[in-house]
Amino acid sequence: MYEQMTSILAQIFSHAIHLISNKLVPLAEAGGAAQAAGNVPASTVYTTLIVLAALGIVFGIALAVVAARFVVKVDPRVEQVRETLPGANCGACGFAGCMGYAENVVGNPDVAVSMCAPGKSAVAEKIAVITGKKAEKVEPKIARVFCQGGTSLSQRKFIYTGVQDCTAAVLAAGGDKSCEYGCLGFGTCMRACPFGAITMSKDNLPLINQDKCTACGKCVAACPKQVIEIAQASKAGRGTAAASSVSRRACAASRCSTFSRCRSAMYRVR
Amino acid sequence: MWQHVLTIFIASALINNFVFTRYLGLCIFFGVTKRMETAVGMSFTFTAVMLVESALNWVIYNYVMIPYHLEFLKIVIFIGVIAAFVQAADTIMKKVVPALYYKLGIYLALIVTNCVILAVPLLNADENYTLFESMAMALGSGLGFSLALIIMASIREKLELADVPKSFQGLPISFVLTGLIALAFLGFSGMITL
Numbered sequence: 001m002y003e004q005m006t007s008i009l010a011q012i013f014s015h016a017i018h019l020i021s022n023k024l025v026p027l028a029e030a031g032g033a034a035q036a037a038g039n040v041p042a043s044t045v046y047t048t049l050i051v052l053a054a055l056g057i058v059f060g061i062a063l064a065v066v067a068a069r070f071v072v073k074v075d076p077r078v079e080q081v082r083e084t085l086p087g088a089n090c091g092a093c094g095f096a097g098c099m100g101y102a103e104n105v106v107g108n109p110d111v112a113v114s115m116c117a118p119g120k121s122a123v124a125e126k127i128a129v130i131t132g133k134k135a136e137k138v139e140p141k142i143a144r145v146f147c148q149g150g151t152s153l154s155q156r157k158f159i160y161t162g163v164q165d166c167t168a169a170v171l172a173a174g175g176d177k178s179c180e181y182g183c184l185g186f187g188t189c190m191r192a193c194p195f196g197a198i199t200m201s202k203d204n205l206p207l208i209n210q211d212k213c214t215a216c217g218k219c220v221a222a223c224p225k226q227v228i229e230i231a232q233a234s235k236a237g238r239g240t241a242a243a244s245s246v247s248r249r250a251c252a253a254s255r256c257s258t259f260s261r262c263r264s265a266m267y268r269v270r
Numbered sequence: 271m272w273q274h275v276l277t278i279f280i281a282s283a284l285i286n287n288f289v290f291t292r293y294l295g296l297c298i299f300f301g302v303t304k305r306m307e308t309a310v311g312m313s314f315t316f317t318a319v320m321l322v323e324s325a326l327n328w329v330i331y332n333y334v335m336i337p338y339h340l341e342f343l344k345i346v347i348f349i350g351v352i353a354a355f356v357q358a359a360d361t362i363m364k365k366v367v368p369a370l371y372y373k374l375g376i377y378l379a380l381i382v383t384n385c386v387i388l389a390v391p392l393l394n395a396d397e398n399y400t401l402f403e404s405m406a407m408a409l410g411s412g413l414g415f416s417l418a419l420i421i422m423a424s425i426r427e428k429l430e431l432a433d434v435p436k437s438f439q440g441l442p443i444s445f446v447l448t449g450l451i452a453l454a455f456l457g458f459s460g461m462i463t464l
Contacts, residue, residue, distance in 0.1 A: 005342040047338045055334070055347060059354035066358045070365035 008044075015045040077106045077130050084126045086118045093117070106131055117141065118214040141215035142233040143197075143208050147183035147225075150203025154179055170224040183227045192222035275406040277462055278399070282410030285462060288386045289418035289448075290455035295386035299418060300444055302377075309423035315377040317412030319359070320390055323352050324408035327391035328401050341395070348391045349383070356382050386415060421451060 082102040093115040095101040104111045105127060113133050114124040120140050128134065160169055160176035166188035169175045175184045185204030197212035198219060206219070210233065219228050288294045302308040327348050335341055360378050363371040381387055390411050394404040425447055434443050 005345075008342045044339065048340060048343065051334060051338055051340055052343070052347075055330075055350065059350065063354060063357055063361075066361050070362050072364050072368075 012045050012048050015042070016049060075106050078102050080130050081106055081127055084119075084123055084130065085116055086123065088118055105133075109133075118216065120214070140233040141230050142210055142213045143215060143217075143219055143228050144231045145183065145206050145208065145228050147179075147181075147205065147227040149177075149179055149182045150201065150205045151185060152203050154182060167222075167224050175225070181225065181227070183223075184225060188222050188224070189219035189228060192218045194218060271402075275402050278403050279406040279410040281462055282407045283414035283417070284455070284458045287414040287418060287455055287458075288389070288411055289415060290452040291459075292389070293452075294389055295384060295415060296448075298380060298384060298386075299422065299448075300441065301380075303419055303422040303426055303444075306420070306423045306427055308377075309419040311374055312377045312380075313412075313416030313419050315374045315381060316386070316415055317409065319352075319356060319378070319381055320387060320408040320412040321405060322359075323355050323387065324390050324394060324404050325401065326355055327351050328394060328399075328404045331391070331395050344392060344395055345388070348388060352387055352391075353382050386411065418451075422448070 078099075079102075082099055085098040085102060087098050093101040095104055101111075101115065105113060105115075113127040113131060114121070116123050116127075155178040156176050157173070157178050158176055160172055162168055162172060164186050166175070166184040166186045169184050169186055174180055177184060183205055185200065187198075187200045187204075187206070189206050190198040190200055194216065195212045195214055197209040197214075198206045199209065201207050206228070215230050217230055220226075220230060286292060289296065289299050298312065302312045330347065330351055331341075331344070335343065335347065340347070356378055360371075363374075363378075390408050391404075394407055397403075399407060422444070426444060429443060429447075438446070
């Protein structure tokens with residue numbers, strides 16, 4: 001049954017194409033093509049085209065009437081806000097995608113303009129202009145690295161020659177560093193960063209580029225040792241020196257158990 | 271006649287259940303049954319759309335397509351009718367009942383090209399059902415589909431807590447479950463003979 005249908009449809013299409021190519025010359029005179037098309041009467045072609053066109057027009061008009069009759073006014077600011085947003089649909093704002101945040105920030109007076117993490121303060125200010133809300137000072141966030149015990153300071157438990165990746169290295173007895181908690185330095189976070197904000201220092205520690213970092217948290221999730229966290233940008237650099245001094249004293253020890261001290265050195269300055 | 275209508279209703283809901291017997295609409299079936307809330311929303315939307323579009327398509331089939339001998343255009347025209355109706359319903363609902371729109375609107379968009387929605391008018395046309403029979407078929411199919419969705423959603427919510435082997439977690443165990451429920455639904459076959 002379906003083969004018959006498709007063959008009829010194919011014939012009608014070939015008729016229709018022929019009709020158009022001959023500038024609507026009547027089908028009976030079209031000659032060869034009509035014979036090749038076989039047994040579909042010309043009237044079927046016409047009724048098909050007419051009925052389909054009529055149905056299309058009827059539905060089109062009905063939809064146009066419905067659209068005009070039941071028009072819903074959408075706040076134009078929603079579209080403006082959506083264009084301002086980075087469009088990453090990352091969900092960091094807590095809404096379903098950028099469109100969801102745009103609708104809520106325009107429609108709901110309690111939703112702050114500063115919730116877009118990748119957009120930072122520049123986007124928050126633009127949204128504040130569009131929505132007429134007050135842009136409170138956005139404290140930008142940034143990733144920071146706890147561990148300051150690079151390869152020059154720390155000792156190796158063994159020589160690791162496996163896949164040069166932290167997630168792989170951590171499977172081998174927790175990695176080759178004598179410090180059980182520290183950064184392994186294979187740059188998994190660098191590869192995880194979608195913004196190219198992480199580079200590895202000479203000492204095999206990740207360096208965060210504060211201008212490029214958007215605090216998306218991908219590196220935090222990628223690090224098997226949890227030595228990266230998202231912090232307020234103003235505090236990102238602080239404590240590093242203190243942690244370095246702890247590292248200088250402790251990382252060289254054959255068995256370090258002072259990571260809590262590295263961490264508290266970072267926290268103390270907050 | 272009413273007995274016949276009732277028979278069609280029960281047959282399409284249980285014996286020829288779209289998911290478990292005809293194996294149609296499986297993408298939506300697996301897609302929305304992760305949570306009970308979405309399953310119930312989809313069930314309502316599905317049943318309502320089916321009921322209306324089967325009536326619409328019956329009218330067009332019997333008063334436009336048969337007189338002009340255009341039965342072979344069933345698929346094309348039915349899909350067009352469904353798309354137009356769903357689009358119109360979407361627009362009207364957004365204006366008249368926004369609350370319902372925000373609850374069910376996302377499902378409407380999924381429905382347009384769904385195979386179950388298209389299968390109902392196609393089967394109605396093949397069987398030459400009357401208007402009431404068509405609508406009984408649509409209501410039965412809609413409720414049968416709802417039954418399938420709700421059974422699956424409640425099992426999958428329980429499954430969240432079950433200790434499933436790792437390689438079976440998620441979709442694989444759902445496939446296994448669907449097969450088992452389909453086996454159970456085979457028990458309905460032969461319950462009513464038309």
